[in-house]
Amino acid sequence: MTDAPVEPKAAASVMLLRTGTDGLEILYLRRNPVLAFQGDHWVFPGGRIDPGDKAADVPADELAAARRAAVREAREEAGIAVPLSSLVYAIHWTTPTISPIRFATSFFVARAPTDDVTVDGGEIHAFEWLRPTDALARH
DSSP: OOOOOOOOEEEEEEEEEEEETTEEEEEEEEEOTTOTTTTTOEEOSEEEOOGGGOOSOSSOOHHHHHHHHHHHHHHHHHOOOOOGGGOEEEEEEEOOTTOSSOEEEEEEEEEOSOSOOOOOSSSEEEEEEEOHHHHHHHO
């Protein structure tokens, strides 16, 4: 008998952009190495959609909840107040069925309203602004 895949949790993430001295840069955050999911990986601000992200929308608007979660996560993980109206939907991706921890994530793109980033030293240990080509070269 095969175990059924883990049900993915709804999540949201935001790719924050700025214009650097050599062109477009994206904000990357390094997760704490001890975390069970993506520990010590460089990621975009993001995380699970919490009950507070869901409004009393009828019918439920999952994309609106994802937008609110992306804004909240950018504030919590990077100290950046991203205006909700600035988010542009980019893509939805779900982690593979073989993963023991799964997320169904809506990704958004937004211009960072500031270059000032503050990480908490708990969940997030560092940040870096990188050009997409430099990030791919490191990968």
